[in-house]
Amino acid sequence: MKSLETTLKCHKIIGGYGEGEALVSHEPICFYLTDPKTGIVRERSHELAGKNLANKVLVFPSGKASSVVQIDGLFKLSSHNVAPKAMIVKDVETVLIVSAFMVKVPLVDRLERDPFEVIRTGDFVKVDAEKGIVRITKQGS
Amino acid sequence: MYLTKEEERILNGEFGEGTQRAIELLVAIGDAYDAEKMIPISRAHAASSGQEGDLYFVELLANGGAYCKVPTSTNPVYDLEYFDNLFEIPRDEAEVAGRVMEAYKRVGAILSWSCVPYMAENIPLFGETVAFSESSATPYVNSVIGARTNREAAQSALASGVVGKTPKYGLHVRENRKGTVITKVEATLKDEFDYTLLGYYVGKRIGYGIPVFAGISKRPNTEELINFCAMSNTSGAIPMFYIPGFTVEASTIEEAFQGDIPEDKITVTDDDLKRVYEELQTTSGKIDFVMLGCPHYTLRQVEEVARLLKGKRIHDSVSFWVCTSATTKVLAQRIGYVDIIEKAGGHVVVDTCIDEPCWIAYKNKVGMTDSPKCAYYRRFKEAIVSRLRDCTEAAIEGRWG
Numbered sequence: 001m002k003s004l005e006t007t008l009k010c011h012k013i014i015g016g017y018g019e020g021e022a023l024v025s026h027e028p029i030c031f032y033l034t035d036p037k038t039g040i041v042r043e044r045s046h047e048l049a050g051k052n053l054a055n056k057v058l059v060f061p062s063g064k065a066s067s068v069v070q071i072d073g074l075f076k077l078s079s080h081n082v083a084p085k086a087m088i089v090k091d092v093e094t095v096l097i098v099s100a101f102m103v104k105v106p107l108v109d110r111l112e113r114d115p116f117e118v119i120r121t122g123d124f125v126k127v128d129a130e131k132g133i134v135r136i137t138k139q140g141s
Numbered sequence: 142m143y144l145t146k147e148e149e150r151i152l153n154g155e156f157g158e159g160t161q162r163a164i165e166l167l168v169a170i171g172d173a174y175d176a177e178k179m180i181p182i183s184r185a186h187a188a189s190s191g192q193e194g195d196l197y198f199v200e201l202l203a204n205g206g207a208y209c210k211v212p213t214s215t216n217p218v219y220d221l222e223y224f225d226n227l228f229e230i231p232r233d234e235a236e237v238a239g240r241v242m243e244a245y246k247r248v249g250a251i252l253s254w255s256c257v258p259y260m261a262e263n264i265p266l267f268g269e270t271v272a273f274s275e276s277s278a279t280p281y282v283n284s285v286i287g288a289r290t291n292r293e294a295a296q297s298a299l300a301s302g303v304v305g306k307t308p309k310y311g312l313h314v315r316e317n318r319k320g321t322v323i324t325k326v327e328a329t330l331k332d333e334f335d336y337t338l339l340g341y342y343v344g345k346r347i348g349y350g351i352p353v354f355a356g357i358s359k360r361p362n363t364e365e366l367i368n369f370c371a372m373s374n375t376s377g378a379i380p381m382f383y384i385p386g387f388t389v390e391a392s393t394i395e396e397a398f399q400g401d402i403p404e405d406k407i408t409v410t411d412d413d414l415k416r417v418y419e420e421l422q423t424t425s426g427k428i429d430f431v432m433l434g435c436p437h438y439t440l441r442q443v444e445e446v447a448r449l450l451k452g453k454r455i456h457d458s459v460s461f462w463v464c465t466s467a468t469t470k471v472l473a474q475r476i477g478y479v480d481i482i483e484k485a486g487g488h489v490v491v492d493t494c495i496d497e498p499c500w501i502a503y504k505n506k507v508g509m510t511d512s513p514k515c516a517y518y519r520r521f522k523e524a525i526v527s528r529l530r531d532c533t534e535a536a537i538e539g540r541w542g
Contacts, residue, residue: 013173066375067274067294068190068496075194092173094311098294101166102198109173 006118006136010088011110012129014100018086019126022119022136023048023056028064031073031099039082054082057125059115062089063096071099078103086127088115088134108134142171142308143178151304159205159248163300170297171308180270180309184212185302186258188274188295189245191218191238191497198296200240202303203247213302214253214263215245216275216295217437217464217494224490224499234498248303254492255466256436257367259286262468267389270313272301276514277371277436283381285366287389289313292380312380318390319399320353320383325408327356334511334528336365337372338414341513344377346407353383353397360387364439368512371436375514421513421526425542427458430508431532432524434464435495435515440472442529443489447478449533450485456539460503461487464495487536496520509535 025048033043039054054077063070077083086106089096100107106129111118119125124137144152152168154161171179189195218238224230246252253262256275265271265288273282274293282288291311293301301307312318324343330336343352352373361369361384373379383390383397391397433446446463455461463482465473470491473479479489493499495510496518507523509532510516516524525541535541 011173014169066276068188068192068195071294071296072190072192072194075197079193094170094291094297095294097170097173098166098296101169102194102296 004138006138008118008134008136009112010108010132010134012108012132013092013097014105014107015129016104016106017126017128017130018057018106019124020055020057020085022121022123022125023051023053023058024116024119024121025058025060026116027060028062029058029060030063030065030070031077032065032069034073034077036073036076037080037082039077053084056084057086057088057127058084059088059119062091062093063099067095067098070095071102074099074103074105078105086125086129088119088127090115108132142168142176144168148179148306157206159202159207160303162201162205163207163303166297166300167304167306167308171310174308174310176308176310178309179306180313181305182211182270182272182301182307184263184265184269184271185298186214186216186263186273186275186278187245187250187299187302188216188278189218189241190216190295190494191241193237195295196237196241196244199244199248199299202299203244207248207303209249209302210305211302212251212263213299214251214255214258216256217254217492217497218242219493219497219499220490228499228502230499231501238497248299250302253466253468255468256494257439257466260439261466270307272298272307274298276374277367279380280370280374280382281367283312284370284383284388284390292374292378316399318381319351319401320397320403321350322347322352322405322407323355323394323403324352325355325406328409328411328414330357330359330361330365332528333362333364333368335414336361337368337511337513338417339409340369340372341376342409342413342417343407344373344375344379347377347379349378350405351381351383352379353385353394353403355394357384357387364442367436367439371512371514375517421516423525424507424523425525427507427540428509428525428535429458429506430460430462430503431536432462432464432495432508432510432515433529433532434462435510435512438463438465438469440469443469443473443478444476445529446487446533447481449530450487451481453485453537455486455536458539459536461536463487463489464493465489465491467491509541
């Protein structure tokens with residue numbers, strides 16, 4: 001099994017560095033609908049239902065739901081040390097920026113390639129938001 | 142984003158850590174949206190909530206010595222004093238709420254604890270640049286008043302209140318204020334509850350967007366507009382809308398689209414609204430509570446409750462709540478509405494939102510409300526949604542349906 005590393009440029013929204021296993025969601029995410037103590041997605045009809053986003057590099061299109069619940073949701077995950085390590089999104093909105101700012105989780109967008117094409121769940125991803133770089137190591141390719 | 146010398150100095154912490162944290166957030170938002178610069182705002186509304194995330198940020202600012210530079214009002218938490226002898230509120234929750242309220246006082250906010258501050262405590266004028274969070278407040282000030290705000294979070298609005306500025310992006314840019322969806326109303330809109338259903342339906346259908354209405358021939362009143370705003374920005378993300386002829390920013394449909402062709406078209410029929418209503422009839426039978434005032438009732442709505450309850454008696458097994466602002470309650474007391482509602486066995490409570498831990502006593506109870514937003518938060522076992530007069534009738538009977 002050999003690993004290949006791909007380096008891509010991105011746009012920093014919230015700075016910092018985070019690395020971990022990728023978890024890809026094609027649907028928007030509401031952090032309020034996760035278990036605050038474990039990071040398991042509780043939203044029944046969601047494609048990530050039952051999956052755990054703790055310490056992952058989360059790849060998703062955008063956030064959803066009202067500002068109060070979204071921010072409180074990510075904040076509670078962070079206070080239990082089960083927030084994602086970094087977040088890669090396609091469409092950014094104010095509430096998600098505020099959420100990431102509050103818990104100091106690196107947040108980037110505008111990857112030079114479509115993140116849903118280059119990143120698969122299980123890949124190892126390093127997000128250096130300060131430098132505007134994402135490194136993806138494909139497992140088993 | 143370009144920063145002035147003064148903004149650089151705030152960012153470097155020369156005006157204290159609290160203001161520094163506030164501008165850091167604004168710079169992150171500005172950079173994310175490629176804003177060219179910051180622009181001054183004249184007022185802000187922070188959708189405080191009394192929850193942990195809210196507490197963290199407002200204390201961060203307050204402990205760092207931040208103080209609001211422009212009038213900044215606050216959203217409901219809950220009236221700890223009023224509830225003190227009525228219910229058991231978990232002590233840790235009450236402590237968070239108390240600390241939140243104290244911290245907003247320390248940052249110099251207008252302690253309105255109201256979700257409709259644009260009615261009395263913090264009213265923008267046409268063309269003002271502001272930062273208003275809260276679901277009904279954002280679309281109301283953009284569309285009905287014609288001030289300019291983005292769909293802010295509590296924290297970004299508070300940060301703007303402290304710095305007195307916001308990054309210039311989104312709805313602060315004229316081209317971004319154009320309509321996106323032509324929304325043809327074939328349904329008959331008789332009262333404010335029909336506007337509630339319309340808002341709930343349109344928000345769900347459009348998701349994020351700016352609807353431009355066609356087919357509304359009767360001028361909507363204040364409460365109808367408030368309900369539309371609150372519901373459409375809960376079931377969807379509608380930061381602004383146009384009813385040409387009645388809202389202020391565009392007098393024709395063409396003007397609302399700024400000469401462009403609409404991206405999308407939807408039609409709303411009586412059947413659509415009927416289906417929304419039917420979906421909200423989740424149960425029937427015995428009820429334990431009635432919860433009104435989401436968003437906070439206006440004086441006219443409190444008067445309507447008093448008229449419906451005058452000389453009547455609410456069923457012994459039903460708790461009856463009307464949430465409103467402190468400002469409205471003062472007038473309602475003076476006029477005598479509060480007395481009538483209390484004599485019937487109801488409560489008029491200020492500073493309080495239906496989405497707060499203070500209602501934990503009703504967690505496994507079935508109730509009624511006139512607000513789908515109230516039902517949406519799932520703080521209760523069931524909340525049936527119907528017109529105000531259905532809610533008061535059910536409160537008197539002790540059952541619905």
